[in-house]
Amino acid sequence: MKFHLVPRPLLYVEAVAEHGSVQAASRALGIAASAIDRHIKALEEVNRAPLFERHPRGMRPTAAGEAVVVLARRWNTDAERLETDLQEIRGQEGGSVRLAAMDSLANGMLEELHDWLLSTHPNIRLTVEIMAPSEAARQLDEGTVEVVMAFNLPRLRHQHVVWSDKLRFGCIVAPGHPLARTSTTSLAQVNGHALVAQSTLLPTRQYLDDRFAWFFDENAPVMASNSIQLLKGALRKGAVAMITSELDALPELSRGDLLFLPLSDKGLAAPTISVVIDARRSLSRAARRVSEFLVARTQQRLVEARAKPISRTDI
Known part of the structure; x- marks a missing residue:
């Protein structure tokens, strides 16, 4: 249905922007490169503006091209919303939901959401885009996603906050780590222990660098990454610690695979986790189910993780 509603030139511009060249877009779409x-x-001739910078190694959208890509994504989303609305009018449950979320949710809330949809609402199709909070807020405002779940979302005029909660900063370690002897800790106590850390491009690390630059100057991480899953794999081996929020390891904390030691340092502003929608657009039944599940399950997992006693076995 989407293919018939969205003009082909918009589909082609979006595909070239995504894949980096006409040839790559051709392979992805199964359409001749000459046609694309x-x-x-x-489209460039009609609008009297180049849509791409053409380089030997690929194509990059110009400002005009980015505007067309936004239009294409919005048109795609509107086509999916129409399909969902028509299914609901016919009394059928289904449709598509576009969700923007963070990498730290990938093996926690998002896995649980997928399992829940598959078992209870198999006709709902979910598209998840992993992105930074600022980008998620922008795409919600542009109408290319319907639901956002992220840290410290920039507030925009048309946002409606479905749910929000404050999180704690702390030190995450394996049960056998020396720091696990106490139920709380401080940056001074963590000082000198081997660390892994989020990339300096990620919001949590940027906040910590701004407030406590001395700590990372004195404790250069043995590994930094923008993949929370990679960092948690290193933490489970027991030799390193990580300073971050409790949500980044919620499934592991709930199971007791990792421990969360709240930081007692003054001056730490609690990060906020929010589920947000666009107040200007009516939410489909499918998107409502997704947002309600994310809120309920995250609240449940936070309660479980915070109630988990610290295990001192073998310490």
Whole structure:
């Protein structure tokens, strides 16, 4: 249905922007490269503006091209919303939901959401885009996603906050780590222990660097990454610690695989986790189910993790 509602030139511009070249877009769409190139050049002639910078190693959207990509994504989302609305009018449960979330949720809330949809609402199709909070807020405002779950979302005029809660900063370690002897800790106590850390490009690390630059100057991480899953794998081996929020390891904390030691340092502002929708657009039944599940299950997992006693076995 989406293919018939969205103009082909918009689909082709979006595909080239995503894949980096006409040839790559051709392979992804199963459409001849000459046809894609012809439609893009026709669109450039009509609008009297180049849509791509053409380089030997690929193509990059210009400002005009980015505007067309946004239009294409919005049109795609509107087509999916229409399909969902028509299914609901016919009394059928199904449709598509576009969710923007963070990498730290990938093997926690998002896995549980997928399992729940598959078992209870198999006709709902979920598209998850992993992105930074600022980008998630922008795409919600542009109408290319319907639900956002992220830290410290920038507040925009048309956002409606479905749910929000404050999280704790702390030190995450394996049960056998020396720091696990106490139920709380401080940066001074963590000082000198081997660390892994989030990449300096990620919001949590940027906040910590701004407030406590001395700590990372004195304790250069043995590994930094923008993959929370990679960092948690290192933590489970027991030799390193990580300073972050409790949500980054919620499934592991709930199971007791990792421990969370709240930081007692003054001056730490609690990060906020929120589930947000666009107040200007009516939410489909499918999107409502997704947002309600995320809120209920996250609240449940936070309660479980915070109630988990610290195990001192073998310490």
